[in-house]
Amino acid sequence: MTDLLIVGSGLFGLTMAREAAEAGAKVTIIDRRDHLGGNAWSEPDPETGIEVHKYGAHLFHTSNERVWEYVNRFTSFTPYVHHVYTTVNGVVYPMPVNLGTINQFFQAAYSPDEARALIASQAADIDPTHVDDNFRTKGISLVGKPLFEAFFEGYTSKQWQTDPEELPASIVTRLPVRYTYDNRYFNDTYEGLPTDGYAAWLTRMSDHPNITVHLDTDFFDPESEFSKSRTVGNLPVVYTGPIDEYFDYREGDLGWRTIDLELEVKPTGDSQGCPVMNYGDRNVPYTRIHEFRHFHPERAETYPKDKTVIAREYSRFAKRGEEPYYPINAAADRKRLKTYHELAATEPNVLFGGRLGTYKYLDMHMAIASALSRFNNVVAPFLSGETK
Ligand code: UDP
Known part of the structure; x- marks a missing residue:
């Protein structure tokens, strides 16, 4: 017997499942992949044992106490703190943009106030009433034109293949800009990587007597026991x-972007000296290279000394049926999404959630926070109404 069907076992689906199961509901989770956890899944590389994030690097961070x-x-969680560097025109700079990036770029020794004044003068062309209009206006207002062109334009043209004036400002405000030498990638209070890996974490979330997981099970396959046509209308x-x-x-x-990761085992103990190296130049075809051993410095003794695993990340438009990663959110998408929301409102027993279900660029902690609050506000009252 199932009280609630969850389609997709990413962090939104798993959190929702766990909450419902703990509230006493019998929950079935289906996923068309052969593993759970969505894109957060990671696995040890078979040759080296190094934990590889199968769908690109996932760094956990949050300022939300409850999450x-x-x-x-x-x-x-390990005490891992994420740091990123970027190579532009043959030189390596710290990212996100901070005083170190600014001084290195201008070969200068500006104080925080001097750097602020310089960047403001380099952003003077942006009309203050239009700063939040799009990625370009917001980006230039934050870092000035020369830095925007060096660090954002090339990378973004590869990552999104979309005119920065079409992209929302919220994409660029994901990155902090700091007038100190602090080059931590995130601003959040809590940060770290799951000590024994994402697979162990995600599997433990699903490990509850009220949760049944069916992998390799496609909601859109009419033959499946849990297909859309068999379940919607009969089950929440x-x-x-x-x-x-x-x-x-x-x-x-x-519109969605997907990524291709080109994995390579290299015959060295350290290929690039850091976990993630971005490439800002347009003529480098990939956006960044991940070197997975650096995510777990505490495992140095168990990882091989003479081998490392890297992944070059390439971005492209996702066709139907390919793995969607990043909602593009251009004006045409926003218009379509509005219509899809209207359609969703006509499906009273279906709740749309997570990055794919809401078409929002949610980080892991946001997907969890969203599932916790929507469980309390929507699903719990619904389930208790059903069982009355
Ligand atoms: N970005 C950029 N240059 C960089 C890093 C990021 O232009 O060196 C832009 C790019 O458009 C990217 C966005 O900032 O999509 C958000 O970056 P983030 O690192 O949050 O992207 P994610 O890790 O989610 O792919």
Whole structure:
């Protein structure tokens, strides 16, 4: 017997499942992949044993106390703090943009106030009433034109292949800009990587007597026991797949970017000296290179001394059926999304959640926070109404 069907076992689906299971509901999770956890899944590389983030680097960070307490029920975290560097025109700079980046770029020794004044003068062309209009206006207002062109334009043209004036400002404000030498990538209070890996963490979340997981099970396969046609209308459903796919793309496709990761085992103990190196130049075809051993310095003794695993990351538009990673959110997408939201409102027993189900650039901690609050506000009252 199932009280609630969850389609997709990423962090939104798993959190929702766990909450419902702990509240006494019998929960079935289905996922079309052969593993759970969505894109956060990681696995040891078979040759080296180094933990590889199968769908690109996932760094856990949050300032939300409730989320931090929640995730710590299922895993402990290492003290890992994320740092990123970027190579532009043959020189390596710290990212996100900070006083070190600014002084290195201008070969100068500006104080914080001097650097602020310089960047403000280099952003003077942006009309203050239009700063938040798009990625370009926001980006230039934050770092000035020369730094925007060096560090954002090339990288963003590869990552999004979309005119920065079409992209929302919220993409660039993901990155802090600091007038100190602090080059931590994130600003959050809590940060770390799951001590024994993402697979162990995510599997523990699903490990509950009221949760049943069916992998290799496609909601859109009419033959499946848990297909859309067999379940919607008969069971409450939490759907975390792409919202446009749910409605058979009837209002048109929402734009997504996907990535290809090219893995390579290199015969050295250290290939690039840091976990992530971005490449700002357009003529370098990849956006960044991950070197996975650096995510777990505490495992140095167990990782091989003479081998390392890197992944070059290439970005491209996702076609239907390919793995969607990043919602593009251009004006045409926002218009379509509005119509999909109207359609979603006509499906009273289906809750759309997670990055794919809401078409929002949610980080892991945001997906968890969203699932916790939507469980309390929507699913719990619904389930208790059902059982009355
Ligand atoms: N970005 C950039 N240059 C960089 C790093 C980031 O232009 O060196 C831009 C790019 O458009 C990217 C966005 O900032 O999509 C957000 O970066 P973040 O590192 O948050 O991207 P994610 O890790 O989610 O891919």
